[in-house]
Every structure is written in structure tokens, then in C-alpha cells.
Amino acid sequence: MPTKLRGAPAILIKSPKSTILLDCGEGTQNRIINIGIGIQKIDLIAITHMHGDHVFGLLPLLHTLSNISQTPKLRIMGPKTLKDFIEENIKLTLIKNIDIEFTRPSNELCLSDLRIKGFEVDHGMESYGYIIEFAKAEKKLKVNELIKAGIPRRYWPQIKRGKKVTIDGKTFDPSDFVEIRNRKIVYSGDTKPIANTIRAAYNAKVLIHEATFTSRLKNEAEISNHSTALDAAKIALEANAEVLILTHISARYPDPYEHLYESRRVFRNTFVAEDYDYYIVM
Ligand SMILES: [Zn+2]
Ligand SMILES: [Zn+2]
Structure with missing residues (x-):
């Protein structure tokens, strides 16, 4: 649920040659405009699951894209029903001219300099997390x-x-004297804590994990197939990730200090994502 301080989920991954949008909640377009990135620069939108807070921002983006470009092209990755959702809405709202290529998350997709693949998570419905890496191994001198x-x-x-x-x-x-540079980014999407995320995030440079609740509301996390900050911290620790960024904080926590405190006791290198925050992966 959006609050005065926090919008719905949307994470932009930018490399020198590619731009990927992970999830597209309500208000995503305005935030992309505010950070000064052209909508037409987005190469791929990868959706984790069909809950409205992750997809309701798609239509405004598609509408703009069809207005600003003669032959707009877009790649979209996500659950099975995403294709129906987009095609039905495009038809009903008369959005035209977009050439959309749909890909299932189980297929690895290569963009100019990034590659992305989904992995299954457990959120009580068809849901995915995503692994993003540079397409070619980057060499670094020791x-x-x-x-x-x-x-x-x-x-x-x-x-x-x-x-x-x-x-x-x-x-x-x-x-x-040469090592392979690791800049693997893993996004959990919405999920309960599961071993599949540990596998996917193994040795990740950055793990972006949902932490809707803290242990104080562990019951609610279990009922709604979400994670607590402690769950996310344990996953980052077991996966040997370098940095953990918590996201998808419930509107019941106006200030995320509780998340930070709970997670850092287990995994020191934790941050909580606020709207417009950015993290440079070196
Ligand atoms: Zn959800
Ligand atoms: Zn959600």
C-alpha cells in the first residue's frame, strides 16, 4: 500500500548499455520521469507476480511509450497471465503500436550487456525472483x-x-593475477523465506529481498506468504551475499529502523530502500 513516504514496488537496474525495470507498481512512471530517465530507454520490464502493487503501473508506461515513439518495442518478462493482462488492457484502452515481446522467466534473456533469468519463489501464487548479471564475464586485475x-x-x-x-x-x-568481477544482483520479489532464494543469491554482490514485516508480526508474514527482516538477513547470510537491501516494507512501519535493527544483528551489511535511493554496484 503506498504511503506518503513510500510508493509501490519498482526497481530500476542500469548498466552502461541496458536498463531493466523490475516490477512496476502504481506511480512508477512518475518516479522514472523524476529521476530523468527516458521511458523509451527501458529495454525490459520483468514482473515478479500479478499482485496489483507490482503491475498497476504498467499501463501508463505503455501508453506513454505508444505516444512518444513511432515504432515502440518493449520486452516483458513475467508470469503466465501477464500477457493476457497487458493484451486485454491495450485492446480496451486503445493503446496502439507497441511491439511487445513476452518471455517467460525460466528463459534466460540477454540484453546488450546484461542477462536476466527468473527463479521460482513461494508467495502462494505463480511468483519469481530475478538474477541479473553482466552478459560477459568482466575481468579484474589482482x-x-x-x-x-x-x-x-x-x-x-x-x-x-x-x-x-x-x-x-x-x-x-x-x-x-586475473579474477572474474562479480556484480550479480538478485531480487526476491514477494516471497516467504525459501531455500531457492539462497541458491539463486549464492555469492551475490547485492541481494534485494522483501521484508514486509519484522519478527514482531511474524504471524502475519506467514499468513500472507511474506518475509520478515530477520528472514531476509538469514537468507543473505546463508547465501554469502555481500550487501542486503530490504524492500517492500509494510505501511504499518512508518520508519524502517525496526527492520534495520533486526536485520543488522544477523547481517551487518543491510540497508533499507527508500524511494529514489540508489546503490552503485562496484
Ligand atoms: Zn504480492
Ligand atoms: Zn507486493
Whole structure:
């Protein structure tokens, strides 16, 4: 439920070449306009499940897209009934001209420089979380190791390209000095705490996990197939994630300090997402 301070779910993932919108609750379009990103820049909208707070912002976006572009194209990923929901509404509200490509979350989709795949979560209905990674593995030099081994800086580009270098008769293997950069982002969508999320979020750089309630309202979390801040923290810990961002906070918590306190006792590197917050994944 939107409050004065918090809107419905929507998370924008931006890389140098791709833009993905995860969920599209009421008011998403206005927030995208407020942060200065063109609606037509969105390559993919991935929806976690069909509850209204995650999809009711779609139609205004589609309407705008059909007005600003001659041949708008959009990729949409999500549950089975999402296609019907969009097609019926486009027909009834006379939105025209959009070329929409629907993909099921079980299929991995590659955009210019990102790839995304869904995984099943448990929210009492067809629901998914999403894993987003760079399409190509990014190489990163182990600078400290290079310095320790006394390899002059002019050889570093060669090593990064995977070439062996020989200095004063000694040969160095690039695999000792290059690591694969990890910038995996995992979004849980709405779900109860489940092992599938731990698997999906294994070694994630950032886990964005729902924490609708805290343990004080654990019963309600169980009844409504949601998670508490403590559940999310345990999942981040077991998955060995680096950062945990809590989202989907119930309107019953005007201030999320309770979430933060509960989660940080188990998983120190926790943040609570507020509207318009951004996090740079290094
Ligand atoms: Zn839901
Ligand atoms: Zn929800």
C-alpha cells in the first residue's frame, strides 16, 4: 500500500548499455520521469507476480511509450497471465503500436550487456525472483598480487588479456593475477523465506529481498506468504551475499529502523530502500 513516504514496488537496474525495470507498481512512471530517465530507454520490464502493487503501473508506461515513439518495442518478462493482462488492457484502452515481446522467466534473456533469468519463489501464487548479471564475464586485475610479484605496470594490459609474460627469464601465468568481477544482483520479489532464494543469491554482490514485516508480526508474514527482516538477513547470510537491501516494507512501519535493527544483528551489511535511493554496484 503506498504511503506518503513510500510508493509501490519498482526497481530500476542500469548498466552502461541496458536498463531493466523490475516490477512496476502504481506511480512508477512518475518516479522514472523524476529521476530523468527516458521511458523509451527501458529495454525490459520483468514482473515478479500479478499482485496489483507490482503491475498497476504498467499501463501508463505503455501508453506513454505508444505516444512518444513511432515504432515502440518493449520486452516483458513475467508470469503466465501477464500477457493476457497487458493484451486485454491495450485492446480496451486503445493503446496502439507497441511491439511487445513476452518471455517467460525460466528463459534466460540477454540484453546488450546484461542477462536476466527468473527463479521460482513461494508467495502462494505463480511468483519469481530475478538474477541479473553482466552478459560477459568482466575481468579484474589482482593489483596487490601484481605488485607483490614485482610485475611492472606496462605488462598489466597483456596479463588482463590472458597472455603469459616473461620477465628476466621468469614466466607469469595470467590466471594468478586475473579474477572474474562479480556484480550479480538478485531480487526476491514477494516471497516467504525459501531455500531457492539462497541458491539463486549464492555469492551475490547485492541481494534485494522483501521484508514486509519484522519478527514482531511474524504471524502475519506467514499468513500472507511474506518475509520478515530477520528472514531476509538469514537468507543473505546463508547465501554469502555481500550487501542486503530490504524492500517492500509494510505501511504499518512508518520508519524502517525496526527492520534495520533486526536485520543488522544477523547481517551487518543491510540497508533499507527508500524511494529514489540508489546503490552503485562496484
Ligand atoms: Zn504480492
Ligand atoms: Zn507486493
